Amino acid sequence: MKFSVLFSLVLVWACQGDSGQGWESAASVPIPVTQQDWAIAIHGGAGYMNPDNMSDERIASYEAALQKTLDLGIELLERGTDAVEVVQSVIMLMEDDSLFNAGKGAVLTAKGEAELDASIMRGQDLNCGAVTGIKNIRNPITAARLVMDSSKHVFLSGEGATSYALEHGLVWVENDYFITKARKESYLRLLEERNKLKEEELPTKKGTVGCVVLDRQGHLAAGTSTGGMMMKEHGRIGDSPIIGAGTYADDATCAVSCTGHGEFFIRKAVAYDISARMKYQDTPLHEACEELILGELKDMGGDGGLISLDHFGNISMVFNTTGMFRASADASGTRFVGIFK
Numbered sequence: 156m157k158f159s160v161l162f163s164l165v166l167v168w169a170c171q172g173d174s175g176q177g178w179e180s181a182a183s184v185p186i187p188v189t190q191q192d193w194a195i196a197i198h199g200g201a202g203y204m205n206p207d208n209m210s211d212e213r214i215a216s217y218e219a220a221l222q223k224t225l226d227l228g229i230e231l232l233e234r235g236t237d238a239v240e241v242v243q244s245v246i247m248l249m250e251d252d253s254l255f256n257a258g259k260g261a262v263l264t265a266k267g268e269a270e271l272d273a274s275i276m277r278g279q280d281l282n283c284g285a286v287t288g289i290k291n292i293r294n295p296i297t298a299a300r301l302v303m304d305s306s307k308h309v310f311l312s313g314e315g316a317t318s319y320a321l322e323h324g325l326v327w328v329e330n331d332y333f334i335t336k337a338r339k340e341s342y343l344r345l346l347e348e349r350n351k352l353k354e355e356e357l358p359t360k361k362g363t364v365g366c367v368v369l370d371r372q373g374h375l376a377a378g379t380s381t382g383g384m385m386m387k388e389h390g391r392i393g394d395s396p397i398i399g400a401g402t403y404a405d406d407a408t409c410a411v412s413c414t415g416h417g418e419f420f421i422r423k424a425v426a427y428d429i430s431a432r433m434k435y436q437d438t439p440l441h442e443a444c445e446e447l448i449l450g451e452l453k454d455m456g457g458d459g460g461l462i463s464l465d466h467f468g469n470i471s472m473v474f475n476t477t478g479m480f481r482a483s484a485d486a487s488g489t490r491f492v493g494i495f496k
């Protein structure tokens with residue numbers, strides 16, 4: 156063990172008294188941190204929104220939706236609810252809200268259909284579940300949870316995933332339930348523009364939802380749910396349902412949920428890479444997130460962001476776009492809701 160790590164561990168041990176104060180190793184310089192009783196962060200997607208291209212009304216409706224979701228998470232965590240349960244409940248609420256590109260309000264494939272992806276991971280034992288390309292299941296995150304809890308697998312796709320979910324009693328809806336008037340209109344507009352624009356000029360609507368949690372028992376969990384990217388090919392799989400790319404949680408390091416141009420997040424295995432930087436290099440959470448999202452990912456052309464928290468309850472929300480719908484809270488009373496930089 157490197158001397159700096161040993162030194163930091165001794166400090167963690169020495170400084171954790173009744174005050175709950177601890178120290179996190181930051182390379183060779185320990186940074187003081189407070190051990191939070193619980194903490195939560197949520198996102199509703201990253202993109203190029205700014206106050207000039209969003210009406211005040213629209214900004215207010217997103218802020219209200221984020222606040223409502225955060226309030227649910229806080230209430231559950233204060234009651235001592237388990238991290239996985241909190242992640243699932245929070246994401247279900249966002250899936251039911253058509254403002255977000257997950258569940259109802261999902262973006263459409265090039266064929267004009269909704270194909271949904273979701274994943275969930277428990278930091279305590281690294282158990283996880285994911286589904287991709289599913290239809291007719293009202294809350295895709297419940298299908299991911301089902302795969303984690305009830306199957307011997309980690310990842311189910313398409314028809315197989317949908318029928319597994321239905322066999323186990325998850326709520327069925329017509330696939331049109333997911334398609335809102337606004338999404339249909341922008342799909343039709345894009346369909347027309349598609350013939351005039353080059354592939355790279357096509358606007359890509361994003362807006363995945365995600366949640367990361369530290370619960371009162373000291374466990375971490377992460378989850379992500381999405382309709383993917385507007386005009387994606389039928390069958391395309393993004394980062395959101397891929398454990399290690401869009402979602403990751405390990406009690407020993409951190410919990411991460413990503414949003415953005417999925418192909419880049421897959422190439423960089425972003426969610427796992429944050430955990431690996433903490434585990435193998437002792438990089439503090441926020442530094443790891445900035446290195447990746449503002450540095451390496453941006454340099455290769457990947458736009459987006461992530462929400463994350465470590466086992467102390469330190470929260471980091473980093474994005475290289477102009478905005479990310481996001482909110483966070485912890486047991487010390489910190490509350491934050493934001494959209495723009």
Ligand code: ASP
Nearest residue numbers: 361362363383393415417
């Ligand atoms: N990451 C998602 C995907 O590529 C999209 C998003 O986050 O907006 O499917």
